[in-house]
Amino acid sequence: MPIDVTALRAHFPSLDNGLAFFDGPGGTQTPRPVADAIAATLTGPLSNRGTVSPSELNAERSVTEFRDAYADLLRTPANSIVHGRSATQLTYDFARLLARGWNAGDEIVVSRLDHDSNVRPWVQVAERAGVTVRWMEIERETAELDLDSFERALTPRTRLVAVTGASNVLGTKPPLRRIADRAHEVGALVYVDGVHYAAHELVDVPALGADLFVCSPYKFLGPHCGVLTGAPELLETLRPDKLLPSSDAVPERFEFGTLPYETLAGATAAVEFLAAMDPGPATSRRERLAASFRSLHEHERTLRTRLEEGLRDLGDAVTLHSNAQDRTPTLLMTLEGRDAREAQIHLAARDVLATAGQFYAYEPFTAMKLEGPALRVGLAPYNTTAEVDRFLEGLAAFL
Structure with missing residues (x-):
């Protein structure tokens, strides 16, 4: 079963202010049960x-x-x-x-x-x-x-x-x-x-x-x-x-x-x-984790597909560097003739958080010959299709 994202998001107080967080690779938002x-x-x-x-x-x-x-x-x-x-x-x-x-x-x-x-x-x-x-x-x-x-x-x-x-x-x-x-x-x-x-x-x-x-x-x-x-x-x-x-x-x-x-x-x-995101009929915690991660994969696959299709529609203005056959829903991109930091600032003004930088990945940036900051978009369990669309619309407006 897919994750009930609406029910899941209700546990995250930080989502109540309308921000769309795509900075999960740097650290996710915290649900209330963890804080409690x-x-x-x-x-x-x-x-x-x-x-x-x-x-x-x-x-x-x-x-x-x-x-x-x-x-x-x-x-x-x-x-x-x-x-x-x-x-x-x-x-x-x-x-x-x-x-x-x-x-x-x-x-x-x-x-x-x-x-x-x-x-x-x-x-x-x-x-x-x-x-x-x-x-x-x-x-x-x-x-x-x-x-x-x-x-x-x-x-x-x-x-x-x-x-x-x-x-x-x-x-x-x-x-x-x-x-x-x-x-x-x-x-x-x-x-x-x-x-x-x-x-x-x-x-x-x-x-x-x-x-x-x-x-x-x-x-x-x-x-x-x-x-x-x-x-x-x-x-x-x-x-x-x-x-x-x-x-x-x-x-x-x-x-x-x-x-x-x-x-x-x-x-x-x-x-x-x-383990409780979508535990199904499983009994042990490991079994519940396995069921939840299977549902998480389906959720991430849906969002990543939508995100990648939207980026392709932006044409040569966006160069996507995340091309491995087996990979997580984390995308690194550079913007033709534009500063990724400016894109981050533009998106933040629209309450969309996608960060620009090198992210302590000194060797990958050097090996890929990436000069200057790049824009990273990472998906987390609480992200939605509407948020993906907001990111794509914001990036298109910036470009």
């Missing part, structure tokens, strides 16, 4: 985790429920779910940890398709460790990863392959399982940036072949934080610096200081909200 969960946890009672008082038990419950929710969302064990301030922070932390085992002469592979948070941390630790960095390139015409370049980059000395699940600007979804299988053949670990991917696909980390996978709940209706998961046996081998009295158990050993219990509660509520 945050407020209820903060006002508790709440204290540090423990097993005696109601306030201690509330804190403990927020952590347990968070790990259980993201175990269901990502299909990994609950004891592999690590909270972090952001995906960038988690990637830096794990890059430093993994690099401890690298030696001069080792190699890593990174991708021109990736957000800089899955490039620079690896490049920087590799430079310090004397490790060679090799690259997967982009095919400019298709916005696909050049898998031949991946084969050339992969060697018996490769220790890690870092690749995105989906580009935050081009929408391209590379064949992760194929990449992971080849990486594993030479004994390399695979680190997947799933920040954009998890907003549009129900994640199955084992099926993707990822050894480590990171995502950000605020990209799919939750609060600002990061979540990392990996095989528990791999996490057991990684030993970060930590305070002596703090837990050495996985995943607690990777989480420093008191956890933000209210943020964990909000992130859990976001998973519950996703």
